[in-house]
Amino acid sequence: MNRSSVEIITEWDIVAARQLGRNEAKKVGFGTVDQARITTAISELARNIYLYAGKGKIEIERVTDGEVCGIKVLASDDGPGIPDLRKVMEDGYSTSGGLGAGMPGVKRLMDEFKVISELGSGTTVTATKWLH
Amino acid sequence: MNRSSVEIITEWDIVAARQLGRNEAKKVGFGTVDQARITTAISELARNIYLYAGKGKIEIERVTDGEVCGIKVLASDDGPGIPDLRKVMEDGYSTSGGLGAGMPGVKRLMDEFKVISELGSGTTVTATKWLH
Amino acid sequence: MPQVVGRQYKEILKKYLESHSEEDLYVGQQFSRRFIEKEIAPEDVISIHKSALLELHPELQDEVWDSLDFLIEMMIHYGFTLRERQSLIRKQEVIQMEMNVATKVQNTLLKTESPIVEGLDVGWISEPARQMNGDYVHFLNREHESSVAVADVMGKGIPAALCMSMIKFGMDGLPGENSSPGNALSIINRIVEKSVDDSMFISMFYGKYDSKERIFSYASAGHEPAWHFNSDTETFSELDAKGLLLGVKVDSAYEERSVSMQQGDFIVMMTDGVTESRTEEGFVEMKTIQNLLVEVKDKSAREIAEYVYKSLAEIQNYKLSDDFTIVIFKKN
Amino acid sequence: MPQVVGRQYKEILKKYLESHSEEDLYVGQQFSRRFIEKEIAPEDVISIHKSALLELHPELQDEVWDSLDFLIEMMIHYGFTLRERQSLIRKQEVIQMEMNVATKVQNTLLKTESPIVEGLDVGWISEPARQMNGDYVHFLNREHESSVAVADVMGKGIPAALCMSMIKFGMDGLPGENSSPGNALSIINRIVEKSVDDSMFISMFYGKYDSKERIFSYASAGHEPAWHFNSDTETFSELDAKGLLLGVKVDSAYEERSVSMQQGDFIVMMTDGVTESRTEEGFVEMKTIQNLLVEVKDKSAREIAEYVYKSLAEIQNYKLSDDFTIVIFKKN
Ligand SMILES: [Mn+2]
Ligand SMILES: [Mn+2]
Ligand SMILES: [Mn+2]
Ligand SMILES: [Mn+2]
Numbered sequence: 072m073n074r075s076s077v078e079i080i081t082e083w084d085i086v087a088a089r090q091l092g093r094n095e096a097k098k099v100g101f102g103t104v105d106q107a108r109i110t111t112a113i114s115e116l117a118r119n120i121y122l123y124a125g126k127g128k129i130e131i132e133r134v135t136d137g138e139v140c141g142i143k144v145l146a147s148d149d150g151p152g153i154p155d156l157r158k159v160m161e162d163g164y165s166t167s168g169g170l171g172a173g174m175p176g177v178k179r180l181m182d183e184f185k186v187i188s189e190l191g192s193g194t195t196v197t198a199t200k201w202l203h
Numbered sequence: 204m205n206r207s208s209v210e211i212i213t214e215w216d217i218v219a220a221r222q223l224g225r226n227e228a229k230k231v232g233f234g235t236v237d238q239a240r241i242t243t244a245i246s247e248l249a250r251n252i253y254l255y256a257g258k259g260k261i262e263i264e265r266v267t268d269g270e271v272c273g274i275k276v277l278a279s280d281d282g283p284g285i286p287d288l289r290k291v292m293e294d295g296y297s298t299s300g301g302l303g304a305g306m307p308g309v310k311r312l313m314d315e316f317k318v319i320s321e322l323g324s325g326t327t328v329t330a331t332k333w334l335h
Numbered sequence: 336m337p338q339v340v341g342r343q344y345k346e347i348l349k350k351y352l353e354s355h356s357e358e359d360l361y362v363g364q365q366f367s368r369r370f371i372e373k374e375i376a377p378e379d380v381i382s383i384h385k386s387a388l389l390e391l392h393p394e395l396q397d398e399v400w401d402s403l404d405f406l407i408e409m410m411i412h413y414g415f416t417l418r419e420r421q422s423l424i425r426k427q428e429v430i431q432m433e434m435n436v437a438t439k440v441q442n443t444l445l446k447t448e449s450p451i452v453e454g455l456d457v458g459w460i461s462e463p464a465r466q467m468n469g470d471y472v473h474f475l476n477r478e479h480e481s482s483v484a485v486a487d488v489m490g491k492g493i494p495a496a497l498c499m500s501m502i503k504f505g506m507d508g509l510p511g512e513n514s515s516p517g518n519a520l521s522i523i524n525r526i527v528e529k530s531v532d533d534s535m536f537i538s539m540f541y542g543k544y545d546s547k548e549r550i551f552s553y554a555s556a557g558h559e560p561a562w563h564f565n566s567d568t569e570t571f572s573e574l575d576a577k578g579l580l581l582g583v584k585v586d587s588a589y590e591e592r593s594v595s596m597q598q599g600d601f602i603v604m605m606t607d608g609v610t611e612s613r614t615e616e617g618f619v620e621m622k623t624i625q626n627l628l629v630e631v632k633d634k635s636a637r638e639i640a641e642y643v644y645k646s647l648a649e650i651q652n653y654k655l656s657d658d659f660t661i662v663i664f665k666k667n
Numbered sequence: 668m669p670q671v672v673g674r675q676y677k678e679i680l681k682k683y684l685e686s687h688s689e690e691d692l693y694v695g696q697q698f699s700r701r702f703i704e705k706e707i708a709p710e711d712v713i714s715i716h717k718s719a720l721l722e723l724h725p726e727l728q729d730e731v732w733d734s735l736d737f738l739i740e741m742m743i744h745y746g747f748t749l750r751e752r753q754s755l756i757r758k759q760e761v762i763q764m765e766m767n768v769a770t771k772v773q774n775t776l777l778k779t780e781s782p783i784v785e786g787l788d789v790g791w792i793s794e795p796a797r798q799m800n801g802d803y804v805h806f807l808n809r810e811h812e813s814s815v816a817v818a819d820v821m822g823k824g825i826p827a828a829l830c831m832s833m834i835k836f837g838m839d840g841l842p843g844e845n846s847s848p849g850n851a852l853s854i855i856n857r858i859v860e861k862s863v864d865d866s867m868f869i870s871m872f873y874g875k876y877d878s879k880e881r882i883f884s885y886a887s888a889g890h891e892p893a894w895h896f897n898s899d900t901e902t903f904s905e906l907d908a909k910g911l912l913l914g915v916k917v918d919s920a921y922e923e924r925s926v927s928m929q930q931g932d933f934i935v936m937m938t939d940g941v942t943e944s945r946t947e948e949g950f951v952e953m954k955t956i957q958n959l960l961v962e963v964k965d966k967s968a969r970e971i972a973e974y975v976y977k978s979l980a981e982i983q984n985y986k987l988s989d990d991f992t993i994v995i996f997k998k999n
Contacts, residue, residue, distance in 0.1 A: 090357040104714045104739055111743045114361060162427075162754045176747045222689040236382045236407055243411045246693060294422045294759075308415045351737050352730055360740045367741040377709050377745050381738070388734050398684055398724050399731050405683050406716055408692045409699040413709050413749065420752040423759060430762060436826035436867060443861060444833055493825050494768035500832040501776050529775060535768060 076130040077117075079148075085117040088129040092144065095131050099140050100202055109142060109200055112180040115173065116146035116196055124150025124194065134199065141201040144181070149193040156188055208262040209249075211280075217249040220261040224276065227263050231272050232334055241274060241332055244312040247305065248278035248328055256282025256326065266331065273333040276313070281325040288320055340375075345387035352391065374421060376414030381407045438467055441496050445503060447473045450481035452546045457481070458636030459662040460644045464655040467492065470606045471499045472662060473506050477514060479546045484519075485662055486539040487558065487606040489580075494535060501526060502537070516541040516554035517591035520578060524556065524589075527582040537581040540604050544596070544664055551602055551664065552593035556581045559607050564628065566599030571625050574602070601636065601665035603628065608657035612647045619650060636663040672707075677719035684723065706753060708746030713739045770799055773828050777835060779805045782813035785878045789813070790968030791994040792976045796987040799824065802938045803831045804994060805838050809846060811878045816851075817994055818871040819890070819938040821912075826867060833858060834869070848873040848886035849923035852910060856888065856921075859914040869913040872936050873921075876928070876996055883934055883996065884925035888913045891939050896960065898931030903957050906934070933968065933997035935960065940989035944979045951982060968995040 075095070077088040092113040096106045113129060120127035127148025134143045153159050159174050174196075178184040181198040188194040207227070209220040224245040228238045245261060252259035259280025266275045285291050291306050306328075310316040313330040320326040347366060351359035370380060385403040388395070449457040461470050469489075475482040484506060488495040505523040519541050527537060540558040544551050553561065553574055560575035578589035596602070612619040624643065631642045640661050648655065679698060683691035702712060717735040720727070781789040793802050801821075807814040816838060820827040837855040851873050859869060872890040876883050885893065885906055892907035910921035928934070944951040956975065963974045972993050980987065 086358045086361050089361055093357065102714070103717075103736060104710050107710060107740050107743050108746075110357075110360070111364060111740075114364065162751045162758070175751065176744070179747055179750045180743070218690045218693050221693055225689065234382070235385075235404060236378050239378060239408050239411050240414075242689075242692070243408075243696060246696065294419045294426070307419065308412070311415055311418045312411070348734065348737055352733055355733065360737070363737060363740055364743065368744050370741075371744055371748060377742065380741055380745075384734070384738055384741075388730070392728070392730050395731060396724070396727060398720070399727060401684055401687065402680065402716070402720050405680055405692070405695060406713070408695055409702075409712060409716075410709065411696065412700050412703055413712075413745070416703060416749055416752050417745065420748050420755060423752065423755040427755065427758070430824075433825045437829050440826055440829040440833060444829065492762075493765045493828075494772055496825075497769050497772040497776065497828060497832070500829070501772060526775075 074130060074132045076128055078126070078128055079117050079120045080126045082121060085114060085121055088117045089114050091129075092131055092142075095133060096142055096200075099133055099142050101142070101200075105200065105202075108180045109144070112177045112198055112200075113144055113146075115177050115180075116144065116198070119173065120146060120148045120150070124148035127193075136201070139201050141182075141199055143197065143199045146196040146198075147193065148195075152190040152192060152194055153186075153188040154190060156186065160186075206262060206264045208260055210258070210260055211249050211252045212258045214253055217246060217253055220249045220263075221246050223261075224263055224274075227265060228274055231265055231274050233274070233332075237332065237334075240312045241276070244309045244330055244332075245276055245278075247309050247312075248276065248330070251305065252278060252280045252282070256280035259325075268333070271333050273314075273331055275329065275331045278328040278330075279325065280327075284322040284324060284326055285318075285320040286322060288318065292318075340370075341383050341386055344383050345390055348384070348387050349391055371417070374418065376410070376417055378407045378410035378414045381410055434466060437493070437496060441467065441499070445471065445473075445499055450474050450476040450483075452476065452479065452481040452544065454546050454549070454666060455481055455544050456636040456665040456667050457483075457663065458638065458640040458665070459660070460640045461658070461660040462644065462648075462655060463658050464608065467496055468658050469495045470608065470658040470660040471502060472660060473503055475506055475509070475514075480514065480543055481546070481664075482514065482516070482519070482541065482543040483604065483662055483664070484523075484539055484541050485558070485604045485606065485660060486537055486581075487608075487658070487660075489536045489538070498527070498535065498537065502539075514543065515591060516543050516552055517589040520554050520556050520581070520589040521587065524579075524581045524587050525585060528585045535582060538606075539581055542602065542604055542664065544602075548595075549666070550593050550595050552591060554578060554589040554591045556587070556589060559605055559610055561605070562603040562625070562628075563594055563596075564601045564603065564632065566597060566601075566632070569629060569632075571603075571628075596666040598666055599632070601632075601639070601663055604662040604664070606658060606660040608655065608659040609643070609647065609661050611657060612651055612659075613656045614650050614652075619647065636665040639663050639665070672702075673715050673718055676715050677722055680716070680719050681723055703749070706750065708742070708749055710739045710742035710746045713742055766798060769825070769828060773799065773831070777803065777805075777831055782806045782808040782815075784808065784811065784813040784876065786881070786998060787813060787876050787878060788968040788997040788999050789815075789995065790970065790972040790997070791992070792972045793992040794976065794980075794987065794990065796940065796990050799828055800990050801827045802940065802990040802992040803834060804992060805835055807838055807841070807846075812846065812875055813878070813996075814846065814848070814851070814873065814875040815936065815994055815996070816855075816871055816873050817890070817936045817938065817992060818869055818913075819940075819990070819992075821868045821870070830859070830867065830869065834871075846875065847923060848875050848884055849910075849921040852886050852888050852913070852921040853919065856911075856913045856919050857917060860917045867914060870938075871913055874934065874936055874996065876934075880927075881998065882925050882927050884923060886910060886921040886923045888919070888921060891937055891942055893937070894935040894957070894960075895926055895928075896933045896935065896964065898929060898933075898964070901961060901964075903935075903960075928998040930998055931964070933964075933971070933995055936994040936996070938990060938992040940987065940991040941975070941979065941993050943989060944983055944991075945988045946982050946984075951979065968997040971995050971997070 089110045093110045096109045130145040132143040134141045181200045183199040185197045221242045225242045228241045262277040264275040266273045313332045315331040317329045347363050471486045473484045505526045538558040539556040542553040555576045556578045557580035560573040562571045576590040576592045579587045631639050640663050679695050803818045805816045837858045870890040871888045874885040887908045888910045889912035892905040894903045908922040908924045911919045959978050963971050972995050
């Protein structure tokens with residue numbers, strides 16, 4: 072199986088999503104530190120869903136690009152959306168507000184990062200890390 | 204003895220100053236982390252002397268303020284002085300330039316900090332840490 | 336360091352060492368985040384870790400404790416970077432507040448009013464992509480003549496804002512006899528060259544409508560060409576004139592050209608934020624923009640400008656990638 | 668992570684575990700500083716540490732390795748703060764560059780020239796404490812009248828700079844019939860009030876010398892009083908007038924007062940950077956400054972201004988704590 076997912080409804084689902092991510096990262100061949108980074112990124116995304124969207128989904132996919140393997144994380148929800156994406160992605164803001172490392176943190180933990188958000192209809196984050 | 208000092212001429216003297224500072228800090232009763240912080244501050248000051256002033260002196264004094272004990276570090280040299288103190292004390296500058304944590308670092312590691320510098324006649328730094 | 340932090344840490348570590356569960360790691364990380372909020376340095380974390388481990392497993396060899404002491408030493412400089420980050424964040428917050436005030440001042444400062452000249456209908460819109468607008472429009476009215484400068488300051492932020500005040504000074508100080516577009520650009524160029532860093536350039540289109548002669552004359556300092564809409568043929572022709580960007584060379588000369596306007600004709604002056612409107616599929620084609628203009632050619636100048644803005648903003652999902660400015664001079 | 672880093676780390680750790688020497692800790696810290704320059708995160712450091720210890724002491728219990736894994740997990744968020752710091756430093760560098768350009772633009776923009784009026788000798792100096800000057804002097808010449816505004820913008824930085832452009836606009840736009848100091852301040856107050864944030868205030872002294880009547884009239888918007896030096900009695904009297912800071916209330920009224928000037932008399936207008944000059948012993952007394960003025964009372968206005976500045980800068984060890992501005996109107 073190339074793709075697996077966890078529904079995020081309760082805080083325990085965050086732990087399940089982390090566990091799934093760590094297992095997959097280990098299978099792909101990531102070292103301890105990168106396993107921890109990927110797991111933390113998933114944890115942040117899942118926590119954002121749990122705290123601000125109420126419910127959503129974390130999907131994890133093993134990907135390849137030519138000879139390079141990697142892991143792709145998809146976080147999606149039908150929550151309220153992010154009003155000012157530019158501000159949320161700016162350094163210093165999201166963290167100082169107590170929202171946690173949030174989006175800029177996830178972006179830094181992974182290699183590729185994309186967020187699409189529409190007010191009233193939800194947010195989708197895609198983040199990929201490659202095995203260097 | 205309340206006050207001891209180390210002349211800074213070679214890089215080995217930096218190590219001697221560190222050792223003196225750590226011993227004194229231990230005697231005063233600082234914990235491992237604070238011992239390391241005081242030692243690092245001394246190390247930075249001594250290194251600045253070694254790198255930029257050529258020679259100078261590190262003095263270490265046990266101090267008290269009422270019931271509170273502490274340790275006071277004095278770094279002095281007859282070097283060229285610091286042309287723009289304000290800039291040197293600003294965050295982000297001194298570190299990015301490769302000069303190391305430098306002055307703002309020392310200031311943060313200690314509780315009290317004062318620097319006097321005159322172009323052509325040298326620099327004196329006084330930094331104190333109290334046992335909380 | 337409150338003792339309670341150490342006790343909690345020990346509990347979490349103990350559970351993890353027994354069960355190796357993901358849940359303990361999650362709890363641990365949440366806990367570490369609060370450490371950061373409380374400005375607990377990484378060297379403190381190692382020290383807390385050491386104390387916890389010492390209580391849980393006092394039987395471990397000396398190498399363990401010594402190696403942790405070494406690790407504390409290695410972390411001291413990291414601790415400094417953490418505190419530096421806090422201070423940089425505070426500084427950034429101050430600058431953000433300053434920028435908010437500056438934006439408000441700038442808006443008042445650069446207020447300009449559409450000219451009222453016989454037979455000419457003027458409409459315009461200028462929308463910033465970010466907080467401060469790097470495009471600038473300034474009108475000047477003199478008897479039967481109505482002039483406009485449309486500028487794009489390369490580089491954004493604070494110097495751009497000050498630069499615009501300078502352009503406004505320059506224009507307000509233009510002597511009447513030098514009000515021809517070419518001369519105006521030469522004079523403004525000299526002011527800009529003198530006062531601005533070499534790394535900062537301004538492109539400017541200067542247009543003047545003479546209501547007696549019904550002639551639109553213009554000059555350009557490396558700016559986007561304007562378009563002349565001919566109401567007879569319903570076609571557009573480009574209005575471009577030779578001239579370097581402002582601020583490059585002190586004695587730049589600016590070619591001046593002119594075109595006569597018939598009823599229903601209009602001139603479209605703009606910045607590259609209009610012509611380089613970008614969607615996910617790439618740039619919006621010039622033809623698309625001209626088609627929009629034709630659709631509303633019989634409306635007022637203001638309605639034309641607003642229609643183009645709204646249409647192009649919608650195509651771009653209301654996320655402008657550059658400041659957007661369009662000025663319409665319509666002969667009626 | 669280059670393997671060589673891990674090998675070097677292992678060597679240093681090995682030596683430390685054998686000798687516990689301060690030298691190894693010094694070498695280790697120098698090494699950790701290079702880690703930071705290379706943006707090696709703290710979680711990487713723990714991982715390097717674990718690998719090194721594992722090679723040196725593979726016999727250690729499982730609890731050691733597990734506890735280090737836990738520590739890696741605890742450090743991930745710290746790693747993020749390190750990278751964030753890098754990005755904040757880069758941002759700050761950009762802003763510094765912007766400020767440099769902005770200062771240059773501002774200096775050109777706010778250039779003002781001493782008035783030439785019969786029987787009046789004018790001298791002045793304005794020195795910023797930091798990069799951008801928050802004090803502002805602007806002269807205005809009209810036939811036989813010569814006016815000056817001396818202002819101190821509370822709050823510094825970008826909005827202050829823009830604010831001054833605004834004052835300059837305001838003054839250049841003053842209609843001739845309203846050029847009395849009280850009216851001038853009312854008009855400028857209205858402009859400021861309209862465009863500036865509530866948190867930003869400007870104090871201003873407005874003085875006008877009428878060479879026909881030989882009268883100096885003045886008004887003040889919460890500014891430092893000026894001094895009138897009487898050459899007969901060699902004494903100073905304070906020139907103060909009632910009025911709120913600019914920007915507080917839209918319809919503030921400004922009291923206007925006047926004094927007649929005899930030959931050798933001079934008026935000293937200044938900002939609080941002069942009167943609140945600070946040394947290690949405390950503020951410089953007013954009397955001290957007035958004595959300085961008397962010492963050079965027979966010199967030109969420019970020499971008087973420069974003498975006061977140099978003397979007070981010296982007392983303060985050339986470290987101004989506030990922007991310093993002094994303007995002398997001398998009757999000759
Ligand atoms: Mn621009
Ligand atoms: Mn543009
Ligand atoms: Mn001020
Ligand atoms: Mn002041």
